[in-house]
Amino acid sequence: MNKNFSILFLQDYKRSDLLALKCSKDHKQYKIQIHRNHSFEMIASVLAPFLDFAEIQASFIYSDYDDSLGYAHKEESDLELIWLDISRYKQIDLVSFLAERIVALRKKSQSPILLLHTGEMDLSGLMALVPDFYLFSILETIACLKEKMFDLEKADFTGTRLSHKACLLLAKRIGLSYIPSLLKPTLKAIVLDLDNTLYQGVLAEDGIENLLLTPEHRILQEYLKNFKNRGFLLCLSSKNEESDVLEMFSRRDDFPLKLSDFSISEINWLPKEQNILKISQKLNIGLDSMLFIDDNIAEIQSVEMALGMKTILAKSPQEVVRILEYYPGLLKKTLSKEDQLRNSDIKANHIRQAMAKELSLVEYFQTLSIKLLFFVSSHDHLPRAVELLNKTNQFILNYRRYNPSQINRISMDSNFCIITISMSDSLSDSGIIAVVIAAVKNGRLFIDEIAISCRALGRKLESFMILNACKIAQKKLNTDNLVYFPYQKGDRNKPCLEWLGELTLQSIQEEKGCIEFKLPEKIDNPGVEWNESLV
């Protein structure tokens, strides 16, 4: 982490500290419209360095102070932020009022909607109201200020009851957590060092029994375990003897983190950048989706230099927890079934890879008893479809990055067909691992987008899944057996385009294009059981 930016994660900082930070002008620009009934400017004026850390540049469009949330002067924006002081509403049914106003805003905008309010009541029931709508009470962030949360004396000047300290603290939460979670992809994996990071001491020197699990290290381990339970992958990169580490985890049952909590462990004496690269390849995820934590500044610097990765220098366990609490990309707005399945599925992938080397293709499929289930425009799967469309980087055709509102609309349009595919085998249930969006245009079948989870790649099922999805779409949309694959080259979708080239026997050279393909009458079943769900 850039030294200048470490101030962003301190518990206490001044406005002048933030204003002194130089921000990059190279990040993508986003427009954020603020619908408000109290001032947001005191926060917006110090948001830039936090957003800059999350690689975001933002400009703000303000509504008038409007308790009625009338959305006058609505402009096109990338994010709608409703900024409400709930105390201004007296004697109204607040939940009904908000429900009606959120639905009204969704009709005007397809962008994510974020409601930040000062209320103590539970409004989470409103979250299911419209797609891509999230809400948080800002009191959670500023409760630590106790009686200094509000400053009524200055409210006439600042336009808000919030104190200056509260505004500074909220800028951190909004700039590092809330806004990035809506505009940027989340991180997928945290790679951890062991010695003096997860406990105090050096395994090879101090011995297993003398490693100290301080109360602060216990909190850190519990905190990390909680990340695992929320669907993030934990991995180990440690310079140690592997046998020592295995023995340590088996004997130290006081450690909240168990060896089984780590999806991949690279324990050897190789440079960490080599091991992290290996982890990224094994997980099939990009280095930009990973965060590396180590107490050794030299390791941090060499990983940053070699891989350009996000890192945290673990000066103390307390500091790591403080940074993780706010670190961009670590806020999950919702928890899907796939988040819970991910870790066990990745572990099963190691066994699958070993089996693929030993067995023929048919033997491999039959031994694993792979089952695929195809769902057509299943409403329950739409959030997962959006997640796949926005997080997939490698097996994706066009990077269309549909938002929840667009997917919701498409799911109700008879010219479209959204096919989600679940996969399970004798080793694990992978959940929904692929989505195919098909459309009929002038009587022709177009595959507007394909996204397959990196967990499901390498099982040699890509063609089988996609062609069967095309067949289902052909039947639903009543087209002939020609299918068109529009594609767009991106930074990382080479695997998808190579697959398309091999399938259609065409060389894909252009930056973008559209390839015609004749669907076969029958798609070879390689020993995989599959069905179209009636749900």
Add this chain to the structure above:
Amino acid sequence: MKEKFLRIFSLVFGKEIHENHDFSMKNNPEWTSLKHIEIILSIEEEFGIAFEPQDIPKLTSLKALWEKTLEMVG
């Protein structure tokens, strides 16, 4: 202390503000009501003081703010 004080002005306005600069709300359109409250809050925070609410609308020049700050810091 004066250096710290001037630094706050420079940071809030995003440009160098010098000691003898005749800088006020009246002669600088960029000194908006938002910038005014930003300056007030930053000075309070930096010097550990709290301006009286009735004084805040009057402290609209660098000179007036400096004199008041000096008086309060003691």
